Amino acid sequence: QHMPDLNWANAEVRRAMGDVAEFWLNKGIDGLRLDAFIHIAKVDLAQNYPTSESQQEPVIAEPFFANLPNVQRWLRPFCAQIKADFPNTFILGEAASANVNLAVDYTSQHNKLMDSVITFRYFTEDTTQLDTSIPAQYQPKPLDFAKFKQTQAVWQQTLAGVSLPMLYWGNHDMARLATRVAHSAIQARSLAVLMYLQRGIPIIYYGEELGLENLTLPDAKAFSDPSVPRFIAAAVDAGYTQEAALAMVNATHKLPARGPMTWDATTNSGFTSGTPWLVGKRSSRTHVVEQQHDPHSSLAFYKQLIALKKRSVFQTGSFRLLSTGPDSYVYLRQTDKAIAVVAVALSDKTVNLRLPAGDYQAVLIVGDATLSEETLTLSADSAAVFIQEKERAKP
Secondary structure, eight states: OOOOOOOTTSHHHHHHHHHHHHHHHTTTOOEEEETTGGGSOOOOTTSOOOOOTTOOSOOOOGGGTSSOHHHHHHHHHHHHHHHHHOTTOEEEEEOTTOOHHHHHHHHOGGGOOOSEEEOSOSOOBOOTTOOTTSOSTTSOOOBOHHHHHHHHHHHHHHHTTTOOOEEOSOOTTSOOHHHHTOSSHHHHHHHHHHHHTSSSEEOOOTTGGGTOOOOBOSSGGGGOOTHHHHHHHHHHHTTOOHHHHHHHHHHHOSGGGGOOOOOSSSGGGGSOSSOOSSOOBOSOOOOHHHHHTOTTSHHHHHHHHHHHHTSHHHHHOEEEEOOOOTTEEEEEEEOSSEEEEEEEEOSSSOEEEEOOSOOOEEEEEESOEEEETTEEEEOTTOEEEEEEEGGGOOO
């Protein structure tokens, strides 16, 4: 019913965890993801977190068990041992609630800890349209793109010269991109362009490259989460149908994002000949084998995007987010040899943008885009990537 917690305050435990890491590295593993490392140190838990007398619900007192000073003190020898014995190991830390300044502490070279960290602070949701008659927990909420812009600019600029940000749209703790944010295949591809060509290292959650959406689980019991039947009951009491309440949970809960990978058209999509650990309905029967033979598939697009990411301007170029309206996201990547412009429409309307003057060559178009002089016209949810080699620059 619970997961035992390792006592990192014990030096023997810390040494044993170093031995575990090196066991796998000796087998040829190239990198390690340190899950929830920010929680290895706790305060004296005899201390209660002060609350008001009217507070009835449990409080997640994260200041008592996250990002405490001993986290860095205890992990430094652990990481130093790994780097001494396996210098090329990539150490990625899950720092869910860490702000950008803590990310600097965890990834700056002089601190000798992580190479990079994953933050859950990228995605601020717009809660202005919620139905206040039911709990907010599983109500679908659109991404607040204005705050997203601010967050990306801050993380990009603060980590410049320190470490590479991790770039992602999804993971096992959130609903899938094609369910949570994107409302069409075009938008999903454009958002991939937006995220993964920024300065940093892409982490692509399995199946995103196929355009997979959340599974649809059949009932509340399938979630194995006591908060789900409570939400559905509250929604039904407020006048929602059982089906509508369940649909909200399927669209927002993390579990439907964890369905088996769809490899082929055989039983269980080629994932297993047995019974998958999670069973639900998919909105599409698409799979890897099908998409491998379709030059217009989502998989083919992701391969094209990754090939573009390998160009030097997207590997080492500086990053600057341009000031545009709420309906677009436009940034520059620049080296001494090239300038790249990445422009993405964020709405269902046509967007007109004025780009910096230059002799641009289109290298990737999603949807519809037209460049006339320095004016770029993007149709709804479209994206465009242009590169100008410096020797082609206008006088």
